[in-house]
Amino acid sequence: MNRYWIYALWGAVLAMLIALGLSAGPFVLYLAMRVMILAIFALGYNLLLGRTGLLSFGHAAFYAAGAYGLSLATIHISPHPLLGIFLGVAAAAFLALIIGFFCVRHTEIYFAMLTLAFGMMVFSLMWNARSVTGGDDGLYGITRTAISLGILKIPIYKEYQYYFVVLFFFLLSIFLIYRIYRSPFGLVLAGIRENHVRAEFAGLPVKAYRLGAFVVSGAFAGLAGTLAVLLESNITPFASHWSRSAEPVLVSLIGGLQTFTGPLVGSIVFVVLREVVERFTHNWMFWFGVILLAIIMGFRGGIVGSTAEIVKRYSRV
Amino acid sequence: MSETLLDVRKLNKAFGMVTAAKNLDFTFQRGVLTSVIGPNGAGKSTLINLLSGHLAPDSGEVWFQGRDITHEPVYRRVKQGLCRSFQVVNVFSNLTLFENVAIPVLAVRGKAHTLLKPVTAHKEVQADVERVLDRVGLSEQAHMPARALSHGDQRLLEVAIALAAKPRLLFLDEPTAGMNPVERTKILGNIRQVAGTGDVTFVIVEHDMDVVFSLSDRVIALHRGEIIADGTPEEIKMNPHVREVYLGEEVRI
Secondary structure, eight states: OOHHHHHHHHHHHHHHHHHHHHHOOHHHHHHHHHHHHHHHHHHHHHIIIIITOOOOSOTHHHHHHHHHHHHHHHHHTOOOHHHHHHHHHHHHHHHHHHHHHHHTTSOHHHHHHHHHHHHHHHHHHHHHOHHHHOGGGOEEOOOOOOEEETTEEEOOOSHHHHHHHHHHHHHHHHHHHHHHHHSHHHHHHHHHHHOHHHHHHTTOOHHHHHHHHHHHHHHHHHHHHHHHHHHHSEEOGGGGSHHHHHHHHHHHHHHOTTOSSHHHHHHHHHHHHHHHHHHHOSOHHHHHHHHHHHHHHHSTTHHHHHHHHHHHHHHHO | OOOEEEEEEEEEEEETTEEEEEEEEEEEETTOOEEEEOSTTSSHHHHHHHHHTSSOOSEEEEEETTEEOTTOOHHHHHHHTEEEOOSSOOSOTTSBHHHHHHHHHHHHHTOTTOOSSOGGGOHHHHHHHHHHHHHHTOGGGTTSBGGGSOHHHHHHHHHHHHHHTOOSEEEEESTTTTOOHHHHHHHHHHHHHHHHHTSOEEEEEOSOHHHHHHHOSEEEEEETTEEEEEEOHHHHHHOHHHHHHHTTSSOOO
8 A cells, every 4th residue: 555545544543533533422422532442452462462573461460460560559658640551560560570580481382371370470469468468359439630740730531631642652552563563673573473493593592582573562461451541430350360361362353463453443344343342232242252263264454454455456356 | 833722621411321512522623624524413503503592402512703702692602703504404494695694794783673774774784685695696696585596596595694793713514415416516516615714614524535635734533423534635534443433334535
């Protein structure tokens, strides 16, 4: 596709998102924010899965670390949202550093199982450390106080106000992750996915780079967690449950592992589809599974990957 | 005039009952193109694996440019200038040729961890990559994925990746395996030309005796993990022990 078309497309999407924030009702705004938050989670996650070739089943732990980090900061330190977001992301990155240190020594199924095991440990810690995390009740009543920047005070309490905060971090994440994809670091990660022995013989400490990817993806998971807790105003240990870790995996698969925009499209499909299916039936999981199967088996390379393939084929003829 | 690049001291390696390296003790000098020959199972590949850090020796030491690297990980050896290519095609298949070569260039230039600046913004990296691709004659295909290349060109790319890491000493593990005569001539020309500049000292493991005797300054013959002969190509050709070992092998010396 032509470069200008791509700019135009991004411009149109941005204009649409801003128009949405200015005009849509609370429910649509809520859904849009859920999509964006999930997209941040999945975009970061796909840096690890699609780019580096590591399948993690423990990223809910970092999502929860972000969410609990922000909540605890709000309760004990200051309710300033930016401080909470900063501390939440830092907590998630730090946790990812510790867990990743042990996990990146292994690959494939062993890596996946280790991340799963660590994820379960984090879940059980959050469940049991009642005095800090509130146990199974979680932490609640996290309100969105105004963002004060010196003399400027930006209220974010209302849905449409907070929408622009989420939009800002959503765009920031897209920008950062896009830059990472095109950077030497991103190229090295792709090299490690393709052939980690060769990467080592190209002069790269492969484990350190895997850990780097793990921490970066963990930090974005944490960012998603902080934004989610501000949206929902509460957090329970289930945020760190391993079933939550499956979400970015599915989202990346739906959209396309080997594409940059795959997780974006996947997030829209995931959230909207679930919302629609839930309207019609109580056992939404069954129908959701059926639809997922169809997408994953019917669209090899995900929705974005296979669409790009089709476009390429037709534009060549 | 000769300067010792690699110094191998009493190197031993056994896999169970099989001895793959027995008391190996030798040096590689700068600028001396050495070939390692020997029948299958002689321990040639093990030797490369031991020296490049892929395998750890049971005992013995490896010194590179006056430094003990016996326990250094692979990537550190590469950064010091000790590289290798592989017997089978071992490239980044789904990446373009440019990217394939850019990875080692970024690694040795210490730019690989740069997070937010695009690869293309590093002009000196780009220049390096183009020079390496140009050297092996693959610059036309720079933006093709590696898997789209012919087998012979993939082997060339393999050598290009190894060269991109700016090695002082480069092991080539059967560089002509599976190549057609045209490709073979091309890669041998490349090796000769690069060796001629004096920047890179090659150590080649080869089955093809034509290649060995036309390229090498020195030949080491291995048998069951031991050095049975070490000398100029002429000396090796005349060596009765080598002839005995090779008797019945596919090669006639």
